[in-house]
Amino acid sequence: xxxxxxxxxxxxxxxxxxxxxxxxxxxxxxxxxxxxxxxxxxxxxxxxxxxxxxxxxxxxxxxxxxxxxxxxxxxxxxxxxxxxxxxxxxxxxxxxxxxxxxxxxxxxxxxxxxxxxxxxxxxxxxxxxxxxxxxxxxxxxxxxxxxxxxxxxxxxxxxxxxxxxxxxxxxxxxxxxxxxxxxxxxxxxxxxxxxxxxxxxxxxxxxxxxxxxxxxxxxxxxxxxxxxxxxxxxxxxxxxxxxxxxxxxxxxxxxxxxxxxxxxxxxxxxxxxxxxxxxxxxxxxxxxxxxxxxxxxxxxxxxxxxxxxxxxxxxxxxxxxxxxxxxxxxxxxxxxxxxxxxxxxxxxxxxxxxxxxxxxxxxxxxxxxxxx
Amino acid sequence: xxxxxxxxxxxxxxxxxxxxxxxxxxxxxxxxxxxxxxxxxxxxxxxxxxxxxxxxxxxxxxxxxxxxxxxxxxxxxxxxxxxxxxxxxxxxxxxxxxxxxxxxxxxxxxxxxxxxxxxxxxxxxxxxxxxxxxxxxxxxxxxxxxxxxxxxxxxxxxxxxxxxxxxxxxxxxxxxxxxxxxxxxxxxxxxxxxxxxxxxxxxxxxxxxxxxxxxxxxxxxxxxxxxxxxxxxxxxxxxxxxxxxxxxxxxxxxxxxxxxxxxxxxxxxxxxxxxxxxxxxxxxxxxxxxxxxxxxxxxxxxxxxxxxxxxxxxxxxxxxxxxxxxxxxxxxxxxxxxxxxxxxxxxxxxxxxxxxxxxxxxxxxxxxxxxx
Numbered sequence: 001x002x003x004x005x006x007x008x009x010x011x012x013x014x015x016x017x018x019x020x021x022x023x024x025x026x027x028x029x030x031x032x033x034x035x036x037x038x039x040x041x042x043x044x045x046x047x048x049x050x051x052x053x054x055x056x057x058x059x060x061x062x063x064x065x066x067x068x069x070x071x072x073x074x075x076x077x078x079x080x081x082x083x084x085x086x087x088x089x090x091x092x093x094x095x096x097x098x099x100x101x102x103x104x105x106x107x108x109x110x111x112x113x114x115x116x117x118x119x120x121x122x123x124x125x126x127x128x129x130x131x132x133x134x135x136x137x138x139x140x141x142x143x144x145x146x147x148x149x150x151x152x153x154x155x156x157x158x159x160x161x162x163x164x165x166x167x168x169x170x171x172x173x174x175x176x177x178x179x180x181x182x183x184x185x186x187x188x189x190x191x192x193x194x195x196x197x198x199x200x201x202x203x204x205x206x207x208x209x210x211x212x213x214x215x216x217x218x219x220x221x222x223x224x225x226x227x228x229x230x231x232x233x234x235x236x237x238x239x240x241x242x243x244x245x246x247x248x249x250x251x252x253x254x255x256x257x258x259x260x261x262x263x264x265x266x267x268x269x270x271x272x273x274x275x276x277x278x279x280x281x282x283x284x285x286x287x288x289x290x291x292x293x294x295x296x297x298x299x300x301x302x303x304x305x306x307x308x309x310x311x312x313x314x315x316x317x318x319x320x321x322x323x324x325x326x327x328x329x330x331x332x333x334x335x336x337x338x339x340x341x342x343x344x345x346x347x348x349x350x351x352x353x354x355x356x357x358x359x360x361x362x363x364x365x366x367x368x369x370x371x372x
Numbered sequence: 373x374x375x376x377x378x379x380x381x382x383x384x385x386x387x388x389x390x391x392x393x394x395x396x397x398x399x400x401x402x403x404x405x406x407x408x409x410x411x412x413x414x415x416x417x418x419x420x421x422x423x424x425x426x427x428x429x430x431x432x433x434x435x436x437x438x439x440x441x442x443x444x445x446x447x448x449x450x451x452x453x454x455x456x457x458x459x460x461x462x463x464x465x466x467x468x469x470x471x472x473x474x475x476x477x478x479x480x481x482x483x484x485x486x487x488x489x490x491x492x493x494x495x496x497x498x499x500x501x502x503x504x505x506x507x508x509x510x511x512x513x514x515x516x517x518x519x520x521x522x523x524x525x526x527x528x529x530x531x532x533x534x535x536x537x538x539x540x541x542x543x544x545x546x547x548x549x550x551x552x553x554x555x556x557x558x559x560x561x562x563x564x565x566x567x568x569x570x571x572x573x574x575x576x577x578x579x580x581x582x583x584x585x586x587x588x589x590x591x592x593x594x595x596x597x598x599x600x601x602x603x604x605x606x607x608x609x610x611x612x613x614x615x616x617x618x619x620x621x622x623x624x625x626x627x628x629x630x631x632x633x634x635x636x637x638x639x640x641x642x643x644x645x646x647x648x649x650x651x652x653x654x655x656x657x658x659x660x661x662x663x664x665x666x667x668x669x670x671x672x673x674x675x676x677x678x679x680x681x682x683x684x685x686x687x688x689x690x691x692x693x694x695x696x697x698x699x700x701x702x703x704x705x706x707x708x709x710x711x712x713x714x715x716x717x718x719x720x721x722x723x724x725x726x727x728x729x730x731x732x733x734x735x736x737x738x739x740x741x742x743x744x
Contacts, residue, residue, distance in 0.1 A: 073649060077649050077679075104681045107650075277445060278480075308477040309476045311475070
């Protein structure tokens with residue numbers, strides 16, 4: 001195997017695929033990136049057996065070959081090279097690759113490509129099962145409505161993000177049972193029939209992080225049995241889908257709230273951050289008292305002390321005391337792209353709605369906690 | 373107790389003294405900052421019983437009193453307050469302090485000031501035992517020659533930094549047995565007789581970090597039995613001195629080196645960082661071959677691979693292969709304020725000298741390691 005590649009191109013490729021390498025692998029080869037020569041390109045693949053990312057990098061191929069190299073060491077080496085041409089060279093049948101760039105030389109010991117799970121990198125896409133969507137609104141929707149997924153095992157449905165693709169509208173939602181986020185985003189797509197997919201949140205989060213390296217305006221979304229493929233010009237993100245009936249979350253969202261407050265987002269974030277100094281670490285409970293155009297926030301921990309803060313809001317309904325895990329409120333506030341939010345309240349133990357005071361069709365539902 | 377203080381002044385004071393709070397205290401009160409009202413000021417004190425830092429902050433005193441409050445919570449609260457006046461209030465004989473600023477209120481539970489070690493904050497300075505020195509060159513010298521101290525227990529002499537004060541010249545040195553750093557800095561001082569002090573490196577490192585909050589041009593250095601006090605207008609840094617005979621390090625520094633190389637500092641740092649990717653984590657050994665105006669660096673780890681890099685240098689002496697813990701070399705290179713260094717070599721197992729190719733009187737000695 002011998003090929004020559006530009007450092008910058010190779011480094012971008014490594015940064016894209018390394019997100020899929022396993023963090024705690026049963027097989028050592030899953031810590032590695034598979035490198036294969038193909039026509040005028042090299043193909044990089046990494047997988048943890050649930051998520052697989054494949055990308056191609058332009059290269060001058062002198063001799064065909066393939067090998068897997070440890071992702072971490074490879075990244076370290078390539079990141080430190082000068083911004084020049086890099087040569088990779090390996091003897092036929094060997095596992096030690098010589099990497100050279102200007103006066104720098106490395107011999108790095110890999111694992112034979114034959115040990116890399118073949119079902120992963122021989123994946124074939126049935127193009128008839130794909131549809132195109134715009135990338136930017138898709139990424140925005142994931143960022144807005146993907147954060148509320150449960151951080152359980154990947155087998156639990158609530159650890160997934162539900163994506164409802166239809167012509168013109170993309171609906172994305174996630175919930176961990178204590179809170180729920182839903183966004184509806186206008187999107188150009190050539191999809192013909194409505195398709196609901198439950199995608200593991202790790203898959204979409206890693207895809208979102210790769211977003212900055214992807215220049216494509218549209219991507220292909222392909223569903224094949226229990227697998228989803230997100231395909232850009234150079235990169236394939238392949239992931240298992242979660243199967244089952246996702247909770248009918250739209251039924252949970254109150255259609256109207258009897259009490260409404262309009263609140264400045266940055267003032268509420270600052271007040272929550274101050275009050276949270278005295279929050280009980282075990283419960284994270286902050287109490288909120290809505291009354292007379294004022295919101296009073298308070299927290300306390302028995303041996304440590306108490307805190308209280310007030311901000312001016314627009315609220316003329318009946319006085320209401322309600323308590324939340326303040327982290328859920330902060331998560332929602334930090335996602336909202338609006339100066340003001342509307343908080344829709346009902347009673348102390350009713351689901352509370354947060355939505356931007358703007359045209360954005362984003363909603364976050366938070367369950368309050370009981371206080372004595 | 374009741375006083376009013378500007379948030380910014382108080383926050384600076386907390387940042388100065390909190391460095392002395394204990395990290396693993398036997399007595400909970402050592403996690404706390406002692407706050408005492410004095411005339412038109414509050415005094416803040418923190419200690420871990422080896423290092424004590426005391427500072428004063430301008431305040432409007434309404435009612436005298438004192439209390440200790442947990443440093444971490446206090447910092448968190450004050451950092452998040454608006455940049456306004458802050459009121460501290462405590463009932464006579466209480467331990468719960470009410471802190472208020474604009475619409476923010478906190479009740480924070482402290483520990484009685486009576487539990488704070490009294491020997492620490494009733495410290496009196498004998499001004500006849502003090503001399504003045506310029507602050508800036510003192511801080512520069514600590515930064516340059518303090519890094520080589522051993523990170524042993526504070527009782528070991530090598531965990532100290534030796535400071536030799538005399539009229540016009542300050543000499544600072546530290547060594548952990550494998551390397552040694554020494555600097556001689558011109559300094560204005562009114563010292564009358566030469567004084568050698570061995571100061572715990574933690575004391576000087578914390579003092580160096582406080583440097584950015586200190587506006588004084590000169591400070592007082594006071595030695596009283598086994599205690600040193602560094603006194604600025606507002607702040608006292610009090611520390612135990614280490615006692616014993618520090619190794620006669622000047623005798624260890626070779627007066628001349630038979631082989632000399634002139635090397636670009638940033639090129640050598642970059643090459644060391646690249647080569648170190650393949651360093652054996654247990655030994656950190658990088659080999660250096662000096663020959664024909666070229667330096668070849670190399671490293672290897674049995675199961676991982678090898679690395680090699682070359683840089684152009686000025687070196688015409690006989691070829692020499694020598695090996696170092698590369699971290700010691702990097703530490704020295706990152707301290708040197710010069711584009712080029714002179715490396716003074718003798719033989720593969722002789723102490724090697726690194727010094728800036730400039731007027732600065734700084735020298736770093738590194739012991740090589742044996743290679744087979």
